[in-house]
Amino acid sequence: MKAKSETNHAKGSLSEKELLELESRYCSWGDTVHYAKELTFFSEANGSFLYDRKGTEYLDLQMWYSAANFGYRNPRLNAVLKKQIDTLPQLACQYLHEERVLLATKLAQRIERTLGVKGRIHFNVGGASAIEDAMKVVRNHTGRNHTFAFMGGYHGRTLGATSITSSYRYRERFGHFGDRANFIPFPYCFRCHLGLKPETCGIACLRQFEKMFESEYYSVVNPKNNKSEYGAFFVEPVQATGGYIVPPKTYFKELKQTLDRYGILLVVDEIQMGFFRTGKFMSIEHFDVVPDVIVFGKAMTNGLNPISGIWAREDLISPQVFPPGSTHSTFSANPLGTAAGLAVMDLIEDEDFETTVPQKGAYFVKKLEALKAKYPCIGHVGGLGLALRMEMCRDDGHTPNRELTDAIMNIGLSGTLTTGGKQRGLILDIGGYYKNVFTLAPSLYITEEEIDLGVALFEEALQRALKARA
Numbered sequence: 001m002k003a004k005s006e007t008n009h010a011k012g013s014l015s016e017k018e019l020l021e022l023e024s025r026y027c028s029w030g031d032t033v034h035y036a037k038e039l040t041f042f043s044e045a046n047g048s049f050l051y052d053r054k055g056t057e058y059l060d061l062q063m064w065y066s067a068a069n070f071g072y073r074n075p076r077l078n079a080v081l082k083k084q085i086d087t088l089p090q091l092a093c094q095y096l097h098e099e100r101v102l103l104a105t106k107l108a109q110r111i112e113r114t115l116g117v118k119g120r121i122h123f124n125v126g127g128a129s130a131i132e133d134a135m136k137v138v139r140n141h142t143g144r145n146h147t148f149a150f151m152g153g154y155h156g157r158t159l160g161a162t163s164i165t166s167s168y169r170y171r172e173r174f175g176h177f178g179d180r181a182n183f184i185p186f187p188y189c190f191r192c193h194l195g196l197k198p199e200t201c202g203i204a205c206l207r208q209f210e211k212m213f214e215s216e217y218y219s220v221v222n223p224k225n226n227k228s229e230y231g232a233f234f235v236e237p238v239q240a241t242g243g244y245i246v247p248p249k250t251y252f253k254e255l256k257q258t259l260d261r262y263g264i265l266l267v268v269d270e271i272q273m274g275f276f277r278t279g280k281f282m283s284i285e286h287f288d289v290v291p292d293v294i295v296f297g298k299a300m301t302n303g304l305n306p307i308s309g310i311w312a313r314e315d316l317i318s319p320q321v322f323p324p325g326s327t328h329s330t331f332s333a334n335p336l337g338t339a340a341g342l343a344v345m346d347l348i349e350d351e352d353f354e355t356t357v358p359q360k361g362a363y364f365v366k367k368l369e370a371l372k373a374k375y376p377c378i379g380h381v382g383g384l385g386l387a388l389r390m391e392m393c394r395d396d397g398h399t400p401n402r403e404l405t406d407a408i409m410n411i412g413l414s415g416t417l418t419t420g421g422k423q424r425g426l427i428l429d430i431g432g433y434y435k436n437v438f439t440l441a442p443s444l445y446i447t448e449e450e451i452d453l454g455v456a457l458f459e460e461a462l463q464r465a466l467k468a469r470a
């Protein structure tokens with residue numbers, strides 16, 4: 001029989017201190033919870049806000065790393081999910097249900113309308129799993145394992161996805177279970193890898209990539225038959241974890257010309273930037289280029305019962321070349337996830353995010369620029385749509401300042417800000433090559449008042465961090 005203390009843990013009956021004791025004993029610390037100095041429990045969410053157990057309100061400027069683009073507890077999306085729970089909540093993925101077919105149809109038709117190319121959708125559960133499926137499609141079509149990926153790129157933490165994710169820290173203790181990607185510098189113009197200026201460089205980093213194909217001795221191609229050892233280039237059109245970095249407008253169009261010459265597929269990871277984060281359904285739409293494979297996740301279901309998926313060109317994924325059983329997961333295309341995904345597709349058809357997101361983004365950037373003008377430690381602000389960035393630096397405006405960034409994040413998370421006469425918190429996420437970039441991903445429904453509040457709360461946190469440093 002179980003001891004009483006083992007079973008007496010009903011929801012709501014324990015204090016935060018008791019829960020933390022259980023957490024420290026029974027939860028793995030291998031995820032990212034313990035990045036924060038102090039741990040916070042949340043018990044409610046609504047719109048742009050999270051609430052802790054004491055009822056303190058936190059304005060969320062990262063929305064679950066852009067998974068909850070359409071706001072917490074979005075009534076329209078939640079209603080669809082509730083209905084699905086009461087009709088067909090479970091179904092083995094080997095059987096069909098309407099939502100699965102309609103969601104694939106809506107995605108494929110939208111992509112065909114936008115890019116002018118026919119393709120199909122294959123579902124999975126998480127972002128990294130969908131990346132692995134994309135790797136299979138590439139290998140199946142090209143027969144090649146080797147890939148290019150970007151320095152600063154992040155594609156997830158399964159073993160395959162880690163092999164194309166640039167951070168060595170993520171691979172260090174786990175080894176290489178696939179062929180590690182060849183990592184190419186991303187056009188990160190504020191911190192150019194080559195030390196050049198965007199006004200005069202002529203996209204020198206891209207020219208360097210092109211040069212790799214000039215001679216077999218640069219290791220990537222056999223010029224006698226034009227065959228490359230590389231099957232694909234996996235890219236985030238706007239680097240997400242890397243720090244919401246927007247590349248020059250022509251970069252991907254020019255890159256694709258080189259890739260096409262050698263039969264290298266362009267795989268676009270839209271997991272974080274898709275579903276209107278940048279003001280377009282897919283962030284690649286900003287760059288006038290047609291990818292071969294596209295990967296979706298996160299906001300596809302607004303973070304409800306997550307599913308992910310890939311779109312691939314018909315010749316890469318038709319039943320003749322990618323037959324039944326090529327890849328599968330028990331929970332892929334599950335009825336709750338596909339119902340939520342279909343509701344998201346219906347929602348975006350009814351809304352005009354293509355207009356509202358750039359408008360809100362422009363308003364937000366204007367406010368951030370005003371802050372930058374006041375504080376020399378803000379080195380760069382910008383972004384695309386509502387994928388916004390703020391680089392925290394030393395007072396020279398360029399040397400990364402990770403300590404200041406962490407201090408501001410922790411003050412926000414402490415829920416002790418008082419701007420506006422009410423105690424509040426601010427939820428911020430940190431990214432960037434030097435972990436000094438606030439990657440801001442607010443709800444796409446954020447109001448101007450909430451933006452003003454966010455900027456004011458940020459300024460209070462910044463002032464407190466600067467004062468503590470002085």
Ligand SMILES: Cc1ncc(COP(=O)(O)O)c(C=O)c1O
Binds near residue numbers: 129131155156269
């Ligand atoms: C661009 C990108 N790709 C892939 C992933 C991995 O997705 P998941 O965490 O759902 O496996 C992420 C997650 O942050 C991401 O931002």
